[in-house]
Amino acid sequence: MKTKSRSLLTSTHWGTYRVDVIDGKLRGLRDFEHDRDPSPIGQGIVDVLTGPTRITQPMIRKGWLENGPGPASGGRGEDAFVAVSWEEANRLVAAELRRVIEAHGNNAIYAGSYGWASAGRFHHAQGQLKRFLNCIGGYTSSRNTYSFAAAEVVVPHVLGSFRGPLDETSGWATIASDCELFVAFGGVPLKNGQISQGGLGRHVQKAGLSRAMEAGVSFVNISPLKSDLMDGPDTRWITPRPSTDAALMIGLAHVLLEEGLHDTGFLNDYTAGFARYAAYLRGETDGIPKTAEWAAEICAVPADTIRGLAREMAGRRTMISVSWSLTRQDHGEQPFWAAIALAAMLGQIGLPGTGIGFGYSAMNNMGLSRRKIDYAALPQGRNPVRDFIPVARITDMLERPGETIDYDGARITYPDIKLVWWAGGNPFHHHQDLNRLRKAWQRPDTVIANEWCWNALARHADIVLPCTTPLERSDIALTPKDPFQVVMDRAIEPVGEARDDHDILRGIAAAMGVESAFTEDRSPEEWQRWLYDISRQSAAREGVSLPDWDTFQAEGYFEVPDPEQETVLLAAFRADPRGAPLSTPSGRIEIFSETIAGFGYDDCPGHPAWIEPLEWLGAPSVYPLHMISNQPSTKLHSQLDHGSVSQAGKRGGREPVLMNPSDAAARDLSDGQTVRLFNGRGACLAALCIDERIMPGVIQIATGAWFDPDGSTCRAGNPNALTPDKGTSRLAQGPIAHTCMVEVAAFEDDPRFSS
Incomplete structure (x- = not known):
């Protein structure tokens, strides 16, 4: 180890230490x-580097080892x-890769490997894996x-790009x-x-928000959770029904239109298609004017509140911020599109300080003004396999190989996956x-995981x-999302027989003749020097x-x-819409x-719209x-x-669930x-936290507990x-986790689930 x-x-993704x-x-x-x-968060790793959850040797599932590859x-x-030994593990993986490729082709390998992995620039698990698989002919991707x-797909049609505006969200100082x-x-x-992805050195969100509040900015928190906005001298809380944000925005837009509060000059010079949207707002296309009363019935927010907010937005310098969570609902394309139209x-x-912002405090880098530097990443090479899936359609792919679906104007076919890595x-x-995923997960012949602890994967x-x-x-944290670039020291020796992902894949590459x-005959340190x-x-x-x-290594x-x-x-674009046009067909904001x-999707028309979600508080439900x-x-x-930090946040060892x-x-x-949350798809156990800071009719439980199924x-x-x-729509096929109706009952009162 270097001294x-x-x-x-x-x-780390949550800070430097x-x-x-x-x-x-x-x-x-x-x-x-x-x-x-x-x-x-970082303190949570201290007590779990060693112990019962740590994986210290290559491990093979007994059934697979005895019976060979096949559905589980x-x-x-x-x-x-x-x-088993590393030599045996390398042999088994190499042999299985050869078998799958020879019998089924490289598109039978799925390596979406979605997740956050490490903050390091070189030891980034997905980059290493995808580079290796491209050396042997490629893989089906996501x-x-x-x-x-949903925003990644719809916003480029509206603004010409999504990642660009995401990275260029106006700075907190301008707010x-x-x-x-x-x-x-x-x-x-x-x-x-x-x-923040790729590591961060200084947390700025609380300071940015506090500075804006101290400067006299009025904040309106539109959420079922009061805790979604820090208390300040001028903060308000509006609680629409979940999954109705688009309807609220459309109702606000109707008020602006009918009261002549919209900026016709901006709409004429910087947007395309507003007249078509205005016809929808007035009800000329479907016979339903999208008035404040119409929105109130859907959102359960008083019509006077909607009208008052619309007038206030028109009369003040206003920033509209849309959280990323708004896209994770049925028809999640619509809130971002409707918010852009409202801001226009x-x-x-x-x-x-005004206009539209995509998720302040969704990550630490949002609203952090920083220089644009294109830091190098590990080259992955070219993937010859053209097959891909929208990231959230993995269960569908495993269940229904050969089925064709719509996605962003194209038709894609699910490949027949034999190996998941x-x-x-x-x-x-x-x-x-997850109960449905768990069943579909049994279908491939082989599942391989690079992992350091015994989680559900x-x-x-x-x-x-x-x-x-x-x-x-040893690694380096080089990220365009944060000003701090950090040396990541090797602090301790690997636990047990654990290997770096690069070394794991190098061993398999050697067994397959592509080392x-x-x-490229570089050591990990030589790769890091090259990247730097x-x-x-x-x-x-x-x-x-x-x-x-x-000098970088010496100073850290x-x-x-x-x-x-x-x-x-x-x-x-504002300064010169013709000289700096957007990358849309019109060069302007496409309302x-x-x-x-032209795609003809009934669940995503050509303008922002309210489309009733799969399940919500406005519809009858058991x-x-x-x-x-x-x-x-x-x-x-x-x-x-x-780890210790997560465990300390639980109550009696259970995840807390918030209820009015x-x-x-x-x-x-x-x-x-202890309560049981359940619906027709499954159930989970949690510890009840009664709190007035959540609206009636809604419960909240954080994600992240390691899936531990007992039946469903x-x-x-x-x-x-x-x-x-289910996909958000035929356009994006994104996830809809926030569109979910459940019931809650005392766990001990249900004899089927009592311990």
């Missing part, structure tokens, strides 16, 4: 001195595992994210200086702002209707390849001088200077999209409560659920009681045992 005169450092090691053992993590609002018939998730798949009214659909959840009607897009993620966290695999954690390997193609040198050149082109490699981090000007979304209209399953505050998705006092009283439930009930409290697995 350094400075203290050891590591970077100083690492304390005594006699080769991790003793603790200290908050980075430049972080004034550090996240506690329920064995995945139930069978015991047998330890597109989009569980975070905001403080130029905004008067901040309307937050989905709130500004600071707990989500703990994280106000005419403030492209001005400092997952590295750096956990589908038994992200996906919906590892327990549902056939071959488990034990990988290291970031503290057991040189995979490594390419990144230094990119930084230099942007006027930033990164230190040389040796480098802070990229702030840009000279604060970021303002679509400022260049009506001829392209989408399950009367709407369940919100949002991001946890004590972990990143399911990472470190077994009126709903608890109607069910004769008491605070702290998750004992650990994973809400995705209940959520529906």
